[in-house]
Amino acid sequence: MSIFSPLAPKQDPPLDDLVNHEVEKKFSWSNLYRSSNMTFLLILTYIGSFFLFGLVALARGANPFGVFGAMLQSSVLNVGSIEQVILRAVPISLAALAVAVPARAGLVNVGGEGQLIMGAVAATGIGVAIGASVPGPIAWVAMAVAGAIAGAIWAGISGVLRTKMGANEAVTTLLMNFVANDVMLYLIYQPWRDKFSSGQPQSQPLAQSAQLPALFGSQLNLGVVIALVLAVVTWYLIRKSHWGFALRVVGGNQEAARRAGLPINKLLISSMLVGGSLAGLGGMLNLAGLEYQLVPGITASFGYVAFLASWLGRHDPIKVVVASLVFSAIALSGNGIQLGFGLDGSIVDVLLALIVMAPLFLSKTRKAAAK
Amino acid sequence: MVDSAEIDLTRLEQDAKLDSTKNLLEVFKICKTFGTLRANHDVSFTLKAGEVHALLGENGAGKSTLMKILYGIQKADSGSITFMGKVVNIDSPAIARNLGLGMVFQDLRLIPALTVWENVALHTKLGGKILRKNNICELIDQASQRYGLAVDPNAKVGDLSIGEWQRVELIKVLLAGAKVLILDEPTSVLAPQEVDALFDIIRRLKNDGVGIVIITHKLREVRAIADRVSVLRGGKQILCDLPAQDITNDDLVKAMVGEFVNPITNSDRGSGSSSQSTLVALDLTLRAHGEGTGLKGVDFDVKSGEILGIAGIAGNGQRELADLLTGARMADRGDIELKGQRLTVAGPKHYRMAGMLGVVADPIREFVVPGLTVAEHAALWLATSSKKLRFDIGSATKWLHQVADRIGLPLAPSSKRLDQLSGGNIQRVILTLAFADPSQGLVVSYPTRGLDVRTAEMTHGLLIDARKQGTAVVLISEDIDELLSLSDRIAVISHGRISGLLEAKNTDRLEIGRLMTQEAS
Amino acid sequence: MNGIEQSLIGGVEGGTAILLPSLGELIGELSGVINLGTEGCMLAGALGAYAVAVTTGSALLGILGGIAAGAFFGLIHSYLSVYRKADQLASGLVVWFLALGLTSVFGTGYVNDSITPLTIISIPGLSKIPWIGPILFKHDILVYLSYALVVALVVILKKTRLGLLLRATGERPEVVGVAGNRPALVQLIAVTLGAGLAGIGGAQLSVGYVGNWFNDMTSGYGFIAVAVVLFASWKPARVMVGAYLFGVVLAASSVLQAHGIAVNQYLLDSLPYLATLIALIAVSKKGGSNAPEALTRALTDTT
Secondary structure, three states, X not given: OOOOOOXXXXXXXXXXXXXXXOOOOOOOXXXXXXXXXXXHHHHHHHHHHXXXXXXXXXXXXXXXXXXXXXXXXXXXXXXXXXXXXHHHHHHHHHHXXXXXXXXXXXXXXXXXXXXXXXXXXXXXXXXXXHOOOOOHHHHXXXXXXXXXXXXXXXXXXXHXXXXXXXXXXXHHHHHHHHHHHHHHHHHHHOOOEOOOOOOOOOEOOOOHHHOOOEOOOOOOEHHHHHHHHHHHXXXXXXXXXXXXXXXXXXXXXXXXXHHOOXXXXXXXXXXXXXXXXXXXXXXXXHHHHHHOOOOOXXXXXXXXXXXXXXXXXXXXXXXXXXXXXXXXXXXXXXXXXXXXXXXXXXXXXXXXXXXXHXXXXXXXXXXXXXX | OOOHHHOOOHHHHHHXXXXXXXXXXXXXXXXXXXXXXXXXXXXXXXXXXXXXXXXXXXXOOOXXXXXXXXXXXXXXXXXXXXXXXXXXXXXXXXXXXXXXXXXXXXXXXXXXOOEHHHHHHHHHOOOOOEOOHHHHHHHHHXXXXXXXXXXXXXXXXXXXXXXXXXXXXXXXXXXXXXXXXXXXXXXOOOOHHXXXXXXXXXXXXHHOOOEEEEEEOOHHHHHHHOOEEEEEEOOEEEEEEEEHHHOOHHHHHHHHHOOOOOOOOOOOOOOOOOOOEEEEEEEEEEOOOOOOOOEEEEEEEEEOOEEEEEEOOOOXXXXXXXXXXXXXXXXXXXXXXXXXXXXXXOOHHHHHHHOEEEEOOOHHHHOOOOOOEHHHHHHHHHHOOOOOOEOXXXXXXXXXXXXXXXXXXXOOOOOOEHHHOOHHHXXXXXXXXXXXXXXXXXXXXXXXXXXXXXXXXXXXXXXHHHHHOOOEEEEEOOOHHHHHHHOXXXXXXXXOEEEEEEEHHHOOHHHHHHHHOOOOO | OOHHHHHHHHHHHHHHHHHHHHHHHHHHHHOOOOOOOHHHHXXXXXXXXXXXXHXXXXXXXXXXXXXXXXXXXHHHHHHHHHHOOOOHHXXXXXXXXXXXXXXXXXXXXXXXXXXXXXXXXXXXXXXXXXXXXXXXXXXXXXXHHHHHHHHHHHHHHHHEHHHHXXXXXXXXXXXXXXXXXXXXXXXXXXXXXXXXXXXXXXXXXXXXXXXXXXXXXXXXXXXXXXXXXXXXXXXXXXHHHHHHXXXXXXXXXXXXXXXXXXXXXXXXXXXXXXXXXXXXXXXHHHHHHHOXXXXXXHHHOOO
């Protein structure tokens, strides 16, 4: 009797399991259609977030179109505002890169705010101490180094706590923000308080020479150039360097990284140190280029805005900088709303959150797709 | 919700009175495609009450897909399922379970942090909204006595052995009221003696009228337990509902594999290797933590040009041994010597540089980095010695292509993300890297896992080649036949000790099996 | 009344504003989802409760408003992180930001309003016990609610199918799915419910303890609540201890000031955060083994 049913195939199919046979992603018009469709949907969700934001404004009795108009007016419709947007984008983008670098290694740095503050605090300390007695460039370098170190220490503490103690870095960096803020308030209310100013307590201002000079007769200063250079350097480190590759491996699978002989703890801590120093520099540039003295709320939640910007830009340095510029514009446009409509300027936080949420509603993240 | 008081195991006896000539389950012309792949094409089989039906096929033959369809995890494109005379739509595991279909997965679906009774309660809905622990425990005791499934209801599942896990799974499924049991490769994790115990349980269930589908690729098991067989190959049905005694082993193999593959064996086992010990393990000791038994004073030596097989039931120290030999973990006590040099500096990197390479036991956990391509994994393999700032993916890709041509295992395109590839594809990448350059010592864990017959045989050929080139090979496997055909000597590991060291050509399955289950003295 | 007793009374009072969100966060984390948006849910709860209390004149009804507002933001977070597979930490922070923005926009109108806060209820008999009485049994209704919740949670987790389902989901959702339940739904409900509790915690501040509304009034309590759960190794009784501990630290700093002991206010303000950090560090190493498996995976999984 023949044991083979008539169903028996003539040729053997390849003996392999399923996933192997995934459809090749070749170019085709239907793929193009699908991807342009996705872009269209993405744009739609962003429009949706502006729409929702408009509804919020409406609910508070403001004309949404008027609000949008005021926002544009106070952010991008004149040169002065654009320059302000770029200036604010300096600390935001550097703090955002401070999120993006550790994110490569799988760490969540929510401490951009605290690292910005500590960078500004250290820069103030150095700047006030030596600013008047040394030439400007020396003061700048000293302040930058101090700011970077302070930011690195503040982030590094969480890095060490994570690697040595297993404490979750998202929670520790977050708590450190509050500590940093209290440290700053302590300093400007007591030891560093400017005795000659009345009203709101603040630290002594930097000497004229220690302030970053304006460029090309505009409000822009050296800090903008430094931030751009740092963004490119960060891009190279993350995308093209061995270190960046190693961070990706550690972020992807620590056990595999360990077995490949990578020094995991060193890499994790180094990513926090690099990130923290970027944010610290951001705090210093904000101080030396814009504020010139410590005041309560000097960071204006930029650290958190930066966190959102990094997530929106998916931790890719270039996209992160672009997102930071957009968020800087939105953050600044809160002033216009406050002046024009008497609404609390924090209303723009709503828009920021909605914009970051928008793509989440559209498709599953890469993480989900990988599973 | 069923109240515990109503649960009565005599129900199963009533089920035994089901007409054993009628079909309990009829699967008819099931089709399922994934993209371009036909995972199941017109697959049919039937199951009677009190029958054991073996479903045979190689990896990727479509067995798992069929079972997932039966259990409502996936939906068939076409075809029908009839259960106890009624056509049923199984859209979810819950529906399958309510019908009386029970599934014991290969990767056992229990929650380690919970106790046995909690796991059972979770699965069975026994006892209503308030958990009555005593009732549930009593039911577990009843079921375990009836079918010989000894287990402590209060034990934390995470503390149990793999054999006990399987028993908990069976209890759980039975107490949920299963009339049909589907067992997915149930023996793959068991020692020969434990397999016999499982078969005893299956026979008792059979006598109670439970219909059992056993998925396997082991002919021995078909012979031991199956009443009828069906065979799948490449998603298509080759054999359907054939009485087991009507078919010879050769014909079954032919049906499964299609062509007759000449198995590669180590023809000059136990001879020709040099007398010099290349790799020596001395008193390797590692505390047990988490899963596994740890190691308790393991000694052995592997000569240059020798394959030492390590046999044992999963979780008896093989993982720990492989980790120690590749530097992934450090021993609490003991030494590893390579070519007379003690390996003192910790870390996989130094072991690699000293000449110890490894094929990891659990690729997803220990090798695959999500998001990285095949080429980037090659770069990672090479990168351990690089000090350059710039990361050079180009040269790694080139190197991988050269190596792949030389080794001959078919590789996925180097630009593909490795985490999106199948287990077989991942394994071929790992093997290609491990065999890329000759090494002093090579520790290979489960090398043919997930591979089809042809590339599995190629892999065996690569191991023999490495042996010829003078590498000291440690081959860790749970497949005793693979160990017997490739090894020069076989060390059996049990409870973290070497319970026996055997000449491969002078031993057999039984002796190995006995040593595998030997209790620690 | 001496300073220590004052601190302890304040510790229970203020600690309740941490305990309630912590219990909520505990429920969520046991299901395998961490909610850093707890801070936002608290803020929303504080404003929601205050707004309803102002409108209706009843602080008790306000509590319901607090629950609804907190749960709303919890729903957003759980939908994003469970159904859209967004990163839990990022999603939580986005939700916090959203709540921060919305409450400051809608809250400005309430800054100068006044309400009758929740009445202090002395439990007859028990409140007369020296020392313990005033500390434990002379509070508003939310404090007693939190006592009941701790007991209820212990019983539910240990003794009911619901608790088993919750714990199992937090360990291995895929197994729960195969067992015929809907793990995603369990997580959605758990997180939303937990956020509702965070909302009550906010209410405890706005219509209870503080009796006022101002922007960003929770000032990090929600984040401390998350840390307390980690510190307590996911055990309800330890959550209670942890929450009161921080309550006492908070109360002690204001008691010190009231007694004119010259310590800088801002250094005192940072005490709870520092204490949380230190506590977290102290337990991180051994506490981790007790963590729900799915939660650990979510926290170590990368983006």
